[in-house]
Amino acid sequence: xxxxxxxxxxxxxxxxxxxxxxxxxxxxxxxxxxxxxxxxxxxxxxxxxxxxxxxxxxxxxxxxxxxxxxxxxxxxxxxxxxxxxxxxxxxxxxxxxxxxxxxxxxxxxxxxxxxxxxxxxxxxxxxxxxxxxxxxxxxxxxxxxxxxxxxxxxxxxxxxxxxxxxxxxxxxxxxxxxxxxxxxxxxxxxxxxxxxxxxxxxxxxxxxxxxxxxxxxxxxxx
Amino acid sequence: xxxxxxxxxxxxxxxxxxxxxxxxxxxxxxxxxxxxxxxxxxxxxxxxxxxxxxxxxxxxxxxxxxxxxxxxxxxxxxxxxxxxxxxxxxxxxxxxxxxxxxxxxxxxxxxxxxxxxxxxxxxxxxxxxxxxxxxxxxxxxxxxxxxxxxxxxxxxxxxxxxxxxxxxxxxxxxxxxxxxxxxxxxxxxxxxxxxxxxxxxxxxxxxxxxxxxxxxxxxxxxxxxxxxxxxxxxxxxxxxxxxxxxxxxxxxxxxxxxxxxxxxxxxxxxxxxxxxxxxxxxxxxxxxxxxxxxxxxxxxxxxxxxxxxxxxxxxxxxx
Numbered sequence: 001x002x003x004x005x006x007x008x009x010x011x012x013x014x015x016x017x018x019x020x021x022x023x024x025x026x027x028x029x030x031x032x033x034x035x036x037x038x039x040x041x042x043x044x045x046x047x048x049x050x051x052x053x054x055x056x057x058x059x060x061x062x063x064x065x066x067x068x069x070x071x072x073x074x075x076x077x078x079x080x081x082x083x084x085x086x087x088x089x090x091x092x093x094x095x096x097x098x099x100x101x102x103x104x105x106x107x108x109x110x111x112x113x114x115x116x117x118x119x120x121x122x123x124x125x126x127x128x129x130x131x132x133x134x135x136x137x138x139x140x141x142x143x144x145x146x147x148x149x150x151x152x153x154x155x156x157x158x159x160x161x162x163x164x165x166x167x168x169x170x171x172x173x174x175x176x177x178x179x180x181x182x183x184x185x186x187x188x189x190x191x192x193x194x195x196x197x198x199x200x201x202x203x204x205x206x207x208x209x210x211x212x213x214x215x216x217x218x219x220x221x222x
Numbered sequence: 223x224x225x226x227x228x229x230x231x232x233x234x235x236x237x238x239x240x241x242x243x244x245x246x247x248x249x250x251x252x253x254x255x256x257x258x259x260x261x262x263x264x265x266x267x268x269x270x271x272x273x274x275x276x277x278x279x280x281x282x283x284x285x286x287x288x289x290x291x292x293x294x295x296x297x298x299x300x301x302x303x304x305x306x307x308x309x310x311x312x313x314x315x316x317x318x319x320x321x322x323x324x325x326x327x328x329x330x331x332x333x334x335x336x337x338x339x340x341x342x343x344x345x346x347x348x349x350x351x352x353x354x355x356x357x358x359x360x361x362x363x364x365x366x367x368x369x370x371x372x373x374x375x376x377x378x379x380x381x382x383x384x385x386x387x388x389x390x391x392x393x394x395x396x397x398x399x400x401x402x403x404x405x406x407x408x409x410x411x412x413x414x415x416x417x418x419x420x421x422x423x424x425x426x427x428x429x430x431x432x433x434x435x436x437x438x439x440x441x442x443x444x445x446x447x448x449x450x451x452x453x454x455x456x457x458x459x460x461x462x463x464x465x466x467x468x469x470x471x472x473x474x475x476x477x478x479x480x481x482x483x484x485x486x487x488x489x490x491x492x493x494x495x496x497x498x499x500x501x502x503x504x505x506x507x508x509x510x511x512x513x514x515x516x517x518x519x520x521x522x523x524x525x526x527x528x529x530x531x532x533x534x535x536x537x538x539x540x541x
C-alpha cells in the first residue's frame with residue numbers, strides 16, 4: 001500500500017459514495033427508501049467533511065461534519081418522515097419521466113459535469129479535478145431529481161441532495177470560512193421549514209402533493 | 223511457462239473447483255434455510271442429487287433435435303474452461319497466460335447461448351419464454367460486464383486476470399472510486415447471471431416469472447444433472463472472479479511452495495464462505511423484483527459501469 005495516496009483515495013471514495021447514492025435516489029420508487037438514501041448521503045457527507053478536516057488539519061471542518069451529521073443524517077430525514085406520516089400520503093414515487101430515462105439523463109449529466117470541470121481545472125491536481133467533478137455531478141443529479149419528480153416531498157429531497165453536493169465541493173477546497181458554512185446550514189434548515197409549510201399548503205388546497213396540479217394556476221396549459 | 227509447478231497448481235485448482243461447485247450451492251441453500259428458521263438439507267444434498275441424476279437416462283421430447291443433446295455438454299465445458307482460468311489458491315497456473323477477461327465473457331456468453339438454445343429447442347411455451355427473458359437480460363448484463371473489464375484494463379494495463387489480480391494485490395493503485403462503482407455493477411451482473419433472488423428465484427419451478435428454471439423444464443436425467451452442475455460451476459465462477467479481483471489478498475504468488483498454497487487455500491475458502499454468507503443474507507432479506515423491472519436494474523448496472531470508466535478517463539488524464 002502506498003500510504004501517501006491513501007488520504008486522497010478515501011476522500012475520493014466518499015465522493016464516489018455520494019454520487020452512487022444520488023443515483024440510488026433517482027432509482028428508488030418508494031418515498032421512504034428515498035429518505036433513507038438521503039440520510040445515508042448526509043452521513044457520508046459528514047464523514048467526508050471530517051476526513052477533509054483531518055487531511056487539511058482544519059478543525060472547523062469537524063464542526064462542519066458535526067452540523068452535516070446532525071442536520072442531514074438525522075434531523076432533516078426525521079422531519080421528512082414525520083411530514084409523510086402527517087400527510088398520510090401515497091408511498092410510491094410518481095415520476096414525470098420514467099426511472100430508466102432519468103437514469104440515462106443522470107449519466108449524461110455526470111458526463112456534462114466532467115466536460116465542464118476538465119477545461120476549467122487544467123493544471124490542478126488530478127485528485128482535485130475528480131473531486132470537483134463528483135461534487136458537481138451530485139449537484140446536477142439533485143437538480144434532475146427536482147425536475148423529474150412530481151411529488152413535492154421528493155422535490156425537497158432533491159433540493160437537499162443538491163445542497164449535499166455543494167457542501168461536498170466546499171469542504172474539498174481548503175479555507176472555506178466558517179461563517180459561510182454556518183449560514184448555509186441555517187439556510188437549508190429554513191428552506192426545509194418553508195418547503196414543509198408549502199407542502200402542507202398544497203395538500204390543503206388540492207388534496208394531493210402532486211405539483212403538476214399547480215400548473216393551471218400559474219397560467220400554464222390553458 | 224510450462225513448469226512443473228504450474229501444472230500441479232492447475233490440476234489442484236481443477237480438482238478444488240470441481241469439488242467446491244456443488245458444495246457452494248448446498249452451503250448457500252443450507253445457510254438460507256437456517257436463516258429462515260428451517261432445518262435445511264445437508265450442504266452435500268446437491269452433490270447427491272447430481273450423482274443420482276447422472277445415473278438416469280435422459281428422456282427427450284419427440285421433436286427434440288441434436289441441440290438438446292449437445293447443449294448441456296457445451297455449456298458445462300464452457301463454464302469449466304472459464305473457471306479453470308480464474309486463480310483460486312495460487313496465481314501462475316498453467317492456463318493463467320490465456321486467462322483473459324474478454325475470453326471469460328465470451329465463454330459465459332457461449333454457455334448462455336447453449337442454455338437458451340436448449341430452452342428453445344423443444345418448442346414448449348415456457349422454454350421459449352425463459353430463453354427470451356434470458357437473452358433480454360443479457361443485452362444489458364454483457365455490456366455492463368465488458369465495461370467493468372474496460373475499467374480493470376485501464377487500471378491494470380492488461381486484460382489478463384492473473385496480472386490484474388497481482389496489480390490489485392500490490393495495492394499501488396490504492397482505493398479508486400471507479401473500482402467501487404465497477405464492484406457494484408459487477409455484483410448486480412453476478413446476481414442476474416446466476417439467476418439469484420432479486421432477478422430470478424432459484425428455489426422454485428413453479429413461478430410464472432421464472433427464467434433459468436423455465437429453460438430446463440424439458441431436460442431430465444443426465445442432461446439435467448449437467449445443467450445443474452453448470453449452474454453450480456457458474457455460481458462458483460462468479461464468486462471466485464469477484465474474490466480474485468476485489469479481494470486478491472492471501473493468494474499464493476507465482477512459483478510459491480506448498481506452504482503458501484495451504485495459506486492461499488485457507489484464504490480462498492474463507493473468501494468464498496464469506497461471499498456465500500453474504501449472498502444468503504441478501505437473498506433472505508430481499509424480495510424478488512418484477513420481471514419488467516429487471517432490465518431497469520441491469521440498465522442501472524450498465525450505467526454505473528459506464529460511469530466508472532468515464533471517471534477513470536478523467537483521473538488518468540486520458541480525456
